[in-house]
Amino acid sequence: MTVDEFFEKSVGEWSSQRSSHNLAWAQFEAITSDITITKKTANDDEVVSLCRQHEIAVEETDVSIAMSWEGESDWDEDEVMEGTAVMSVVKDGPANGRLLRSVGYAETIPAVGKWEMTEDGVFVLHTFYEAAAAEERIWFATPNLRMRVSLIRTSSGNGVVTASFSTEIRKLRP
Template identity: 25%
Template structure:
């Protein structure tokens, strides 16, 4: 799987249940949210914009994805403070590894470059070095409609937090009806 394959497989709305374990204080948190993923083709002007922001030749980009996090899908518009554009710059010798460049990082709200690779088991690993933190995120699909994401954030003095997310694809009423009809024909 390439990064663009991963983005295409991820496109849609996801319901996320997350647990965050903080190690610097005795605190854990959990919550639910929605993630909206949209594929960005390489011709999209955002590709050039993010590449220029990071000083990278846009011709090396394969495309990308936009991510918007929402507390619930009932919100009118996504909050731009909870959004990011991620562009795929695969390595020339191996399209299973490369760089992800973002207009805004997750841990620190600054433009950031990450390294990614896909293991032979299909697990995507993303390492990000911020100004004051390091993050690693691993993500994999259990099925086409269910995936798992695990992340760590390391401060200069050690691991600060670990995050575990279960993500289920939200199915539209039309897709649900189609699934029901397919099920009925199998019976």
């Protein structure tokens, strides 16, 4: 699968179940959320702004998406977790490159990650933040079921602080 096909297949509305494991305390957190992924054109204001933020020419980007989510955790059912992020793929080779994000995963600051597509169709993303590093592996179990494993490592990259697993089911139109 190419990175373009991967993002093409990711477009849509998803119901997500996420389990997060705090490894030091052996604690579980269960999060349910709704995720919407839409495609963005290179001349979209948010894409232009993202590229400017990262000092990259819009022409260098391959595919861009916006992702928004709204969910709740069993740790605090009164608090709604929501957010939105714009992401642009830059290819440095046929199966690897950079991912620009308006909002990061481990820290809510703009981030640039390094991605690669593995031979068996897993999108692997490494992002280094100021105090942590994130590793995400995303793949399709079926065209309508996306899986995601995310690790937050210490900034040295050795220890893993939390590991989480998401299963995202495509909401089918009636």
